[in-house]
Amino acid sequence: MVKQLFIKDIEKCVGCSLCMYACSRRRPRNPEIGIDASGILAASLSGFERGATVIFCRACKEPPCVQVCPTDALVPKKGGGVILKEKACIACGMCFEACTIGAIFERRNGKPAVCIHCGYCVDYCPHEVLAYVEVEE
Amino acid sequence: MNSKVLTIDLSDYSYRIEDRKKLFNRWIGGVGVGIQLLKEELKPDADPLSPDNTIVLATGPFTPAYPLASKTVALFKSPLTGNLGESHAGGRTATAITNAGYGAIVIKGKSRKPIYVVVENDRVHFKDARVIWGIEDAILIGRIIAEKEQGGRGSRTVMRIGGAGENLVRYACVMTETYRHFGRLGLGAVFGSKMLKALVVHGKLSKIPDNRKGYREIYDKIYRIALESGAMKKYHLIGTAVNVNPLNELGGLPTKNLTSAKFENAEEISGEELADKNLGRRIACNHCPIACIHIAVLREPYEGKEYFYKTIMISYDYELIYALGSMLGISSRDGLLKLILRVEQLGLDAMSTGVCLAWATEALKAGLITEDDTITKLAFGNSEEYIRATGYISKQPNEFYRLLAQGVDKVSEVYGGGEFALAFGKNEMPGYHTGHGTHVGSLIGLRHSHLDGGGYAIDQKKKLKPEELVDELVKEEQWRQILSSLVVCFFARGVFTPEIIIEGFKPLGIKLTEDRLIKLGEEIYAEKLKLKMQLGFDLNSLRIPKRIFETETPQGKLKKEYIEEAISYYREMIGRIV
Missing domain, CATH: 1.10.569.10 (Aldehyde Ferredoxin Oxidoreductase Protein, subunit A, domain 2)
Known part of the structure; x- marks a missing residue:
């Protein structure tokens, strides 16, 4: 079974952004301090008192970002979603535009950061907004 | 460590970025570094509301490496007290400044027209604020700027002032992310005097820790203690x-x-x-x-x-x-x-x-x-x-309101009623009448704040002699210089013990021992005290409102002699420190 990241209850989001820092830290051999490598974004609806929105890859079956990538740097992942082959990426920015919900984020170097549904952030969501659940392939 | 300092001069709309590695290595960050930067830039006799005043916004090495390190220290000359102004705020300010790549931002000079400033990684944009100057609601200002500035959604800070800051009320604050504030000592009036309506900061930092495995381990430890220990x-x-x-x-x-x-x-x-x-x-x-x-x-x-x-x-x-x-x-x-x-x-x-x-x-x-x-x-x-x-x-x-806007000390000088004008070191009192500790703490604390030495907490624990009380207050305040150099939230002071701090330093490549850390707290305290004295701080001119002796505390009625003894003991102590 494949697992995916889901929003369990957006109303519980306090806007702490711990998921963003966790995402940057996710690679054991390359944990980054900061938010540059984050493939997830927690933003407010013009002030967190009005609620939050947490944006990340929806693991589309037919990802538009893959279709527009001119160098095949984004490739479909088994069970949905995409994987970035960083060395092939020329930082053209086409994928940012292609994603309807804006779930591909621009890094400082112009290349994309995107959620790979590894579930690492879930353990750092202190208020159970995020969940990592099994999905049918 | 983020050791870059961004200096913005509003007088000629210029900026420069310098790497101050040595400074950060010596003084950690936050208040430790901030005091030194302020000393470099501020002439002691500067009018707080003139272009000569300087604002330092300093963050520390734990931001954004670890959770709970979400505070920024603002240092400036206070228009309320005429002495050192220091105010801390949370929100997104600290992480936004560090994510943009800076350890500190220094703002000097004065703009000719109302502006707001946007810092985006290594670029600074000066933006026209004439249309929004005069909008007195700081919450609304945040929304307007958030709509206008699309960059950094979800990670930017929008520090801004309301009507009180524009009108130079000496205790106007700077609001950040709507619900957090650089509240005390009038940073909002300093923004207003510089015609600075808002400061927006955002950016994307990417940094690999020195010890990758160790970094994730100590991160998890701090996270667990915060949530599970009850601290x-x-x-x-x-x-x-x-x-x-x-x-x-x-x-x-x-x-x-x-x-x-x-x-x-x-x-x-x-x-x-x-x-x-x-x-x-x-x-x-x-x-x-x-x-x-x-x-x-x-x-x-x-x-x-x-x-x-x-x-x-x-x-x-x-x-x-x-x-x-x-x-x-x-x-x-x-x-x-x-x-x-x-x-x-x-x-x-x-x-x-x-x-x-x-x-x-x-x-x-x-x-x-x-x-x-x-x-x-x-x-x-x-x-x-x-x-x-x-x-x-x-x-x-x-x-009357022009005077009231200058604080309770000033207004009572003119109209009388000083005996019930509740300010210490010209800063209006915090919410504690718990005993001698809280008021002595407000008098001798370098910010005249309840958070300097936590006197209200000492009051609730034990009864002390004046000398013992001063020793405890100063010791606590010296330790808190470390917390506000890292910069971690004081609410997390139970989490960040010397041991945890040293552990946290290691993967970031900072080599310090516990003893050195304690000593450094004393040194930063001394540096701050010296600057405060250069700016005219004088223990002999402290005013003690009579009211505090009239109203019963949990320790009974307070005694003037006790407080005078404490101050005279502190006077001797200062002689040794400075």
Whole structure:
């Protein structure tokens, strides 16, 4: 079974952004301090008192970002979603535009950061907004 | 470590970026580095509201590496006290500054026209603020700028001032992310004097720690302690407002300009009642799992309009409930929340505003001032009058309000009533009348703040001799220089023990021993004290309002001799330190 990241209850989001820092830290051999490598974004609806929105890859079956990538740097992942082959990426920015919900984020170097549904952030969501659940392939 | 310093000069719209590695290695970050930067830039005789004043915003090495390190230290010359101004704020300011790649931002000079400044990684944009200058509601200013500036959504900070800052109220604050503030000592007026309506910062940092495995391990340890050890439980649940009931029962809750330390209606405005009846949401500072920011919901019908309601969200904390609640005798929760909202919109420091209004109420009753001066009929418990008066503090329509906008020390110099003008070192008092510790702490603390040495907490633990009290206060304040150099939240002080700090340093490549850390706290304290003295701080000119000796505390009535002994002991101590 494949697992995916889901929003369990957006109303519980306090806007702490711990998921963003966790995402940057996710690679054991390359944990980054900061938010540059984050493939997830927690933003407010013009002030967190009005609620939050947490944006990340929806693991589309037919990802538009893959279709527009001119160098095949984004490739479909088994069970949905995409994987970035960083060395092939020329930082053209086409994928940012292609994603309807804006779930591909621009890094400082112009290349994309995107959620790979590894579930690492879930353990750092202190208020159970995020969940990592099994999905049918 | 983020050791880059961005210096922005508003006089010629220029900026420069320097790497100050040595400075950060020597003084950690935050207040340690900030004091040195301020010393470099500020002439001691500078007028706080002139272009010569300098603002330093400093962050530390734990931001954004670890959770709970979400604070920024602002240093400047205070227009309220004429001495060192230091104020800390949470929100997203600290993480935004570090994510943009900086350890500190320095702002100097003065713009010719209203502007706001956007810092985006290594670029600074100067933007026209003429259209939004004059909008007095700081909450609205945040929304306008958030709409206009698309970059950095979800990770930027929008520091801004309201009407009070523009009008140079000496205790105007800088609001950040709506619910956090550089509250104390008048940073908002310094922004206003520089014609700086707002400062937006965002960026994307990418940094690999020295020890990759060690970094993730100590991160997890800090995260677990924060959530599981109970060290921060108080802030998880009811929030800081949890203090209202116990302090009142103890008899340490300043009430009606400290004519009493017990408020008969404290229960109504307590943390428990607010949580039960009004709590609508909780919010966190960036990179903090605790979410101690409590937001109340106030649902109000429109007068004469059936089935029309407005729903307002207002953040509350202990100090606001004290200053704008018990201190003004306000027992209606709705009234309190509406007053908090007004203070928030105008961008005023809640504590100074509450104490000023409380003084004015008593001065009016005593006949020192008249209703011609106050325009409104100030009376303890009447929140509507206080809401109107708050607007006058910002607008200053007459001589009386022009003076009240300069603080309770100044206004009482002119009209009298100094014996019940509750300020220490010219900074209006915090919400504790717990014993000698709190007031001695406010007098000798380098910020004249309850958070310097935590005197209110010492009072509740044990009775001490004057010398012992001063020793404890100074020792605690010296240690807190480390916490505010890292910069971690004081609410997380139970998490960041010397041992944990040293562990946290290691993967970041900072080599310090526990002994060295303690010593460094003493050194930073000494540096700050020296700067304060250069700016004219004089223990001999400290004014002690007589009221604190008249109103019973949980330790009984306070003694003047005790406080004088404590100060004279501290005077000797200063001789040794400086």
